[in-house]
Amino acid sequence: MTLAEMLDRLEGGRIGHAAAMRWLGIDSLNELVEIVHLNGRQMPGHRPMPVAPETRALLRRITQPLPGRR
Amino acid sequence: MARKIVDAAVIIPDAGPVLTLARIDRLDLFETFSALIHIVDQVQYEITKAANDPDGKVGAWLHRMGNRITIVETLVGFGFRIKLERGETPRGGNLGEIAVDEYATELALRGAPGFVPLVLFEDPDVLETRVARLARVHLLNTAAWIRALADEGIIPDGAALLDAINAQRKSPLMPIERPGRTKPGALAMVAEAKR
Numbered sequence: 001m002t003l004a005e006m007l008d009r010l011e012g013g014r015i016g017h018a019a020a021m022r023w024l025g026i027d028s029l030n031e032l033v034e035i036v037h038l039n040g041r042q043m044p045g046h047r048p049m050p051v052a053p054e055t056r057a058l059l060r061r062i063t064q065p066l067p068g069r070r
Numbered sequence: 071m072a073r074k075i076v077d078a079a080v081i082i083p084d085a086g087p088v089l090t091l092a093r094i095d096r097l098d099l100f101e102t103f104s105a106l107i108h109i110v111d112q113v114q115y116e117i118t119k120a121a122n123d124p125d126g127k128v129g130a131w132l133h134r135m136g137n138r139i140t141i142v143e144t145l146v147g148f149g150f151r152i153k154l155e156r157g158e159t160p161r162g163g164n165l166g167e168i169a170v171d172e173y174a175t176e177l178a179l180r181g182a183p184g185f186v187p188l189v190l191f192e193d194p195d196v197l198e199t200r201v202a203r204l205a206r207v208h209l210l211n212t213a214a215w216i217r218a219l220a221d222e223g224i225i226p227d228g229a230a231l232l233d234a235i236n237a238q239r240k241s242p243l244m245p246i247e248r249p250g251r252t253k254p255g256a257l258a259m260v261a262e263a264k265r
Binding site for chain 1: 078080098099101102103104105186188208210211213214215216217218219221222224225228232233234235236237
């Protein structure tokens with residue numbers, strides 16, 4: 001099982017916290033949450049940690065669609 | 071006609087974002103930036119050295135981006151190159167970080183007053199450096215940036231990209247990303263100018 005598969009299963013609630021922590025070789029729930037978030041995924045049932053509105057506003061101002069996808 | 075001008079630039083202070091996207095062949099995501107991208111010379115060295123760019127993808131990308139990327143010369147990077155040219159083998163170590171600190175100091179002391187830096191990083195050590203404490207700074211790691219691009223409708227496939235990145239990771243015990251951090255008050259970044 002790859003990290004991506006593990007995160008997908010955890011996020012989808014198909015494996016629990018304990019199984020994920022065993023897979024990662026960690027014993028701290030805080031560390032699990034950090035790893036999940038660091039990799040852009042969510043703990044099951046959690047809402048995405050939003051990028052701050054100010055940063056999104058900046059991104060909108062300095063971002064354009066990829067060429068060919070306009 | 072009044073036109074909004076954003077005095078903003080993207081600063082990439084560590085090799086992580088570039089190497090991560092190179093591994094999944096999505097360096098084109100940097101083309102979504104309409105603002106200049108700043109990379110210090112020492113980080114340029116790190117992302118293009120053979121060990122990190124064995125097939126020349128990053129070098130070709132830098133060439134392709136042309137003047138959309140500004141390579142910032144630093145004394146740290148200059149000294150490193152001089153040593154290389156002398157045939158010495160200086161330790162790269164944390165020189166990238168020191169070079170970014172040098173650049174951040176320059177920005178803090180002599181940067182434009184309304185300048186808004188968006189720091190796109192992966193190495194959590196960046197959070198402890200001066201570039202992370204610049205006025206009006208916004209900090210995003212690669213994952214948060216990709217998610218924000220998808221949320222804004224700039225790219226359609228954010229989750230798939232993150233999965234592709236995760237699938238390439240060899241060791242989840244070495245996290246090199248942190249959730250994006252930002253600081254308030256950044257909306258003061260827009261300057262009005264007459265054209």
